[in-house]
Amino acid sequence: MSMRTKRSVRAGQYLALLCYLVFLAFPFLWLISTAFKPAPELGSLHPTWIPQHPTLDNFRQAFDEQPLLRAAANSLIAALSAGAIAVVIATPMAYVMARHRTRLATAATGWVVVSQAFPFVLLIIPLFLVLKHLHLINTLWGLIMVYVVWALPFALWMLVGYVRAVPPELEEAAAVDGAGRLRTLVSVTAPLLAPGIVATALFAFITAWNEFFFALVLLKTPEKQTLPVVLTHFLGAEGASDLGPLAAAAFLATLPSLVLFAVIQRRITGGMLAGAVKS
């Protein structure tokens, strides 16, 4: 392949990448644009990317009409707790399943994957009854439990991959050097697993942060409701919506995930690569 052809191919690749990025970014950019548009511009036949008369009215109205801060705090508590607890439970389980490949571990992995196929509506009534029995309806504790249970199978499956990517030879070498089992786990395995743990926690966080239906069903009082539930209060029957405030509130709702991604992006990338490479 000549140098010229190579350059053309490379340019084509970059162009394709650019198109893909634009495609991915479009909904979010449009959301931002909508959030800052005044009502007449929302109903314009020729919408513009940049609001002609940018306004903060949608944000004011959104905060005025709905308890967004309280809802965001509830979401944050639920999502952070779910992420942390899921990782704490899943990590040792994943280690055992990855290092001790018995029939039971294989069957457990299969069950974990299958359990992801259950639809929400199939689970919600039994879950509701269990939580009611435990007096956990309308509590964030109850919701967190559901989120942990919901995130656990996939978290486990992810972490098993990460543990398998850590060469057992490293642990054996540590043992030969005289390190005990706990010391080996803490000093050798845990640091190598850290990116995977972060990626898994982030997955559980985002799953819980975005979740709507369980929160809608389990939380009764406005003080307990999470952000996705409160966002639906800008929607009426038959698809009617209060578009400006909805866009403003939805934009704010995406920020925590974005910030979290930005902060730990490097670790996630490392974690994903670690999970992808076999020793």
Add this chain to the structure above:
Amino acid sequence: MRALVRTAAAAATALALLLTGCGTGGDGGTDGKIRLRFQSLAWQKESVDINKQLVGEWNAAHPDIQVQYVQGSWDSVHDQLLTSFEGGEAPDVIHDASDDLADFAYGGYLADLRALLPDRLTRDIPRQSWRTATFDGGVYGVPFLQEPRVLIANTRILKESGVRIPTPEKPWSWPEFREVTEELTGEGRYGVAWPLKEPVSVTLNLGLSAGGELFHRDADGKVTIAMGEGDQVVPGTIHDQVNTDRSAARTALGMGGGDTLPGFFGGKYAMVPLGFSYRQQVVEQAPKGFEWTVLPAPAGRDGLAQGVSPQTLSVAEDSPHKKEAVRFIDFLLRPANMVRLAKGDWMLPTGTEALADPALHTADRGWATGAALAGTLRSAPAQSVRGYPEWKDKVATPALQEYYSGAIDAAELKKRLVADGNRVLARYQR
């Protein structure tokens, strides 16, 4: 190593601190007071404010029966209520739409209100409205707000064209409507935009005006689908406007109601058939100086009749305080309060006395036109038919979408709606 331990400890502390914020709900109720939960689906600010005000007024006047306002959501309301019913945690007073009640009524989740309703309320709401919440002889909700479908029209285009302006007393007929939309169609402009993302309810509800029934119940209560002449008027008109006259925008067929508004404001469509409450969005979003008016939907053999599924207030069968719940509903639906609720939601009250309120008969923003249509509103044809949701999703929606876009003809539409439809309904009526 130390850093890792420190991080873990900090995370655990933060988690513990966060979790201390998670308390239990609990209603209390050891003070002898009756506590009712009222789940409202009001969503527009004015409407939410009025609902909350009314709850506040009730609570102030009834210290021994306290009502807690719970904000519900139209999104997934059916599944949410079903779970609450199954779990024995349903709100005492439930706001919903009448077409969502059938499953709950037949399932025994809602209280039959016949023996509980005060005479005043029973008399105040017309029989055709009660029918929307009556299932198997029982009344499972109080219908209180409803909206007809109207034509929201660009006043300037209408005046310039010189067409006859219809009124509730002298509406357009369906053939006249078709002619008018042709006249209003011009360079870069369509006479009408039908937002038919959900084509079934629009077609069935407006079809009543032309004598369309589609669902026929025999003496045993068994329902079958048959498509007569009257059933073909509305779909035929829409099909011809899109495919023959080109007076209706093809692109609008896949739109929701609100999606057509930018084109309407931009002069691309002269008229849009929308629910009465869409006037609020028009008021909020219309550019300065934009003139619009509300016209009645076209009339057919049965006049202006059209189907509606009113908003309702029901009481959970499991509620230990049904009497008190109905008293609260009666308070909410006093004529003056019903007017407040109707204005907050930009809809029409079902109550005769509330409907007579002068505030709902002003020409401003089309209130008078809507109020004049209230007497013509009937129970939506399919709302008590078991199996209707499946027929709607699997048979009618795709068939009507294909017919309106011109992909299939009237004969194929009829075959699918009737033959395939009856197969679906039969499974529910064995």
